[in-house]
Amino acid sequence: xxxxxxxxxxxxxxxxxxxxxxxxxxxxxxxxxxxxxxxxxxxxxxxxxxxxxxxxxxxxxxxxxxxxxxxxxxxxxxxxxxxxxxxxxxxxxxxxxxxxxxxxxxxxxxxxxxxx
Amino acid sequence: xxxxxxxxxxxxxxxxxxxxxxxxxxxxxxxxxxxxxxxxxxxxxxxxxxxxxxxxxxxxxxxxxxxxxxxxxxxxxxxxxxxxxxxxxxxxxxxxxxxxxxxxxxxxxxxxxxxxxxxxxxxxxxxxxxxxxxxxxxxxxxxxxxxxxxxxxxxxxxxxxxxxxxxxxxxxxxxxxxxxxxxxxxxxxxxxxxxxxxxxxxxxxxxxxxxxxxxxxxxxxxxxxxxxxxxxxxxxxxxxxxxxxxxxxxxxxxxxxxxxxxxxxxxxxxxxxxxxxxxxxxxxxxxxxxxxx
Numbered sequence: 001x002x003x004x005x006x007x008x009x010x011x012x013x014x015x016x017x018x019x020x021x022x023x024x025x026x027x028x029x030x031x032x033x034x035x036x037x038x039x040x041x042x043x044x045x046x047x048x049x050x051x052x053x054x055x056x057x058x059x060x061x062x063x064x065x066x067x068x069x070x071x072x073x074x075x076x077x078x079x080x081x082x083x084x085x086x087x088x089x090x091x092x093x094x095x096x097x098x099x100x101x102x103x104x105x106x107x108x109x110x111x112x113x114x115x116x
Numbered sequence: 117x118x119x120x121x122x123x124x125x126x127x128x129x130x131x132x133x134x135x136x137x138x139x140x141x142x143x144x145x146x147x148x149x150x151x152x153x154x155x156x157x158x159x160x161x162x163x164x165x166x167x168x169x170x171x172x173x174x175x176x177x178x179x180x181x182x183x184x185x186x187x188x189x190x191x192x193x194x195x196x197x198x199x200x201x202x203x204x205x206x207x208x209x210x211x212x213x214x215x216x217x218x219x220x221x222x223x224x225x226x227x228x229x230x231x232x233x234x235x236x237x238x239x240x241x242x243x244x245x246x247x248x249x250x251x252x253x254x255x256x257x258x259x260x261x262x263x264x265x266x267x268x269x270x271x272x273x274x275x276x277x278x279x280x281x282x283x284x285x286x287x288x289x290x291x292x293x294x295x296x297x298x299x300x301x302x303x304x305x306x307x308x309x310x311x312x313x314x315x316x317x318x319x320x321x322x323x324x325x326x327x328x329x330x331x332x333x334x335x336x337x338x339x340x341x342x343x344x345x346x347x348x349x350x351x352x353x354x355x356x357x358x359x360x361x362x363x364x365x366x367x368x369x370x371x372x373x374x375x376x377x378x379x380x381x382x383x384x385x386x387x388x389x390x391x392x393x394x395x396x397x398x399x400x401x402x403x404x405x406x407x408x409x
Contacts, residue, residue, distance in 0.1 A: 016371075017379050019260050027255060027263065028386045030346040031237045039245035041344040069341045071245060113366055113380050 017109050025099050032092045035085065038074060040067030044088050052082040119223040119242050120151040120178065121233075122215055126185065126208035127160040131195075131393040134164035134173075135400045137229035141176040142407035144233045147363070150225075151178035155211070155218055157185040175408075181218055186210055191317050196353035197394040198368075199375045212278065212319045213300060216285075216293035226281040230396055231348075231389045232403075234363040238387065240344035241282040247289050248340045249282040250323060253347035257355070257381035257388075258369045263347025268321050269312040273328045274335045277348050278319040279389050288330075288339070295326035349383065353391040360399050362406050365390075 033044040042048060055063050055078050064072045075081050106112040121144050125133035134156060141152040154177045156164075161182060164173055173180065185208065193207035215226045225238055241249060252274050253263035266275045283289040299306050299322045306325055307315075314321070327340050351367055354375075358366040363385050368378040390396050396403075 013379060016258075017381070020258050020369075020379070020381055023255075023260050023262075024257065024349075024381070024383065024386065027346050027349075028235075028384075031235070031386070034237070034240055034344045034346075036240035036243065036344060039243055041240055041244070069246070073245070109380060113382050 014107075014109055014112075017112050018103060018106065021103050021112055022100070025096065025103065029092055029096045032095075033088070034068070035088055037067075037081065037084075038076075040071055040073035041069065042073075042085070043068045044085050044092070046089075049082065049086055049089060052078055052085060056082060117223060117243075118221045120153060120219075120221040120225070121148065122153050122155065122219045122221070122224050122226045123229045124209075124212065124215075125154055125156045125160055125164075125229050127163060128206045128208070130203065130205055132163070132167070132397055132400070133229055133393075134160050135168065135404075136393065136396050138164070138168060138173065138176045139396070139400045139403035139407065140227075140229050140232055142404060144227075146407050147233050147236050148225075148239055153177060153179040153181060153218075153220055155181045155183060155215070157208075158182055159185070179220055183211060183214070183218070193316055195393060197392055198356050199354045199370060201394075207316070209319055210300060210317065213293045213297035213322075215281075216283065216290055219283075219285075223284045224282070226283065228279045228389065230391065230393060231279050231387060232365070232396075233387050234365070234383070235385045235387055237345050238280070238282075238343065244282065244284075244344075246282075246341045247284050247286040248292055249343045250276045250278065250327070250340050251280065251343045251345065251348050252276045253342065254350050255347050256350050256352065256369075257367055257383060258372065258379065268310060268324050272310060272312055273324055274338075275320060276324045276327055276340070278323045279348055280343060280387075281323070282343060292323075292326055292330060292340070295329060296322045299325050345387070349386055349388045351383075351388055351390050351392070353393075355390075355392055355395070357390070357392070357395040357399050360402055360406065 035042045035044050062076050064074045067073050123137045125137040127133050137154055144152050189210040191207050192204045195205050196202045252265045255263040268275045303317055310325055330339050354370040356368040358368050365383045367381045369381045371377045
């Protein structure tokens, strides 16, 4: 195999590793954004945060809202739930940012894998 | 309400499932902080006690339930240890329907012993409003797409993966497990009815058919909901393990359509189903020493 082709294939390997690693990080992040509450499970998203904030601004303290399986779940304390949801959102987003930057900056398979 | 994990381990001449279950039980205890019960047979647990000591087995499991192995049940499975080695081995999986009766817990996470728990994600199951949760979405370490569903055959019903099942003791769960027993006992009939080719008994197929029946013979609005994870991460048996650390595994993942060529894939803080049993067996001692207190 000539050197140019070898380099091109090594780059293809690196890109494939990088892309699959990013995909796994995204899916792991999705898993971490699932929050169990009162028997239901909620996907922590900007939509949920905005909706809970809207309910609070409308003067509601408790409400029945749909979870990720479209089941109605009663939330007794919207303010506390909003805090829980927001905290989870930023914890997960910050962790993902660190991981994302590490993967994006890696210039070879060894550094993507963090192999010494 | 009592809650815990239930695992099955029936050894065959090559794979020490009890040892794999021990390693995974320690991983469960670290990541989910719940007790684990093992369902096994006399031969497998005797070998486990001899190899790993009775004290260690008791440290791993809150309870060990020994069941009779049905000598009439033969189910051979082609198992790969990467694409370079393949063997047909006995695969004893005929008694999963008994999990409902055998589980000592009111809420049970019934997992395959090779579904390695490396995150607390499944803790979101406890206290769920759903009586049963099973996933139909999967993804593999080499995928560049989001988790996806499969069907049991090209024109078949939706495939549910019996790798991880959450159930609480309820009439709905009981019906489901009873149906699985019935389907297993009449597997040839259901194989023809649901039009799938594999001759080997698969719990995935039996649960998929049972769910389809319980849904009123449709696939649209399932009575069984998804687990609180985006999908099950499946590392097929053509892959191998490069190295293991705490909640961190690096895999050699075979490239699609390129047998014997691999890329590395790092799995961190994510539960993973390692289908290459030899690979887990090779790293079981290391996993045990990492997760043992």
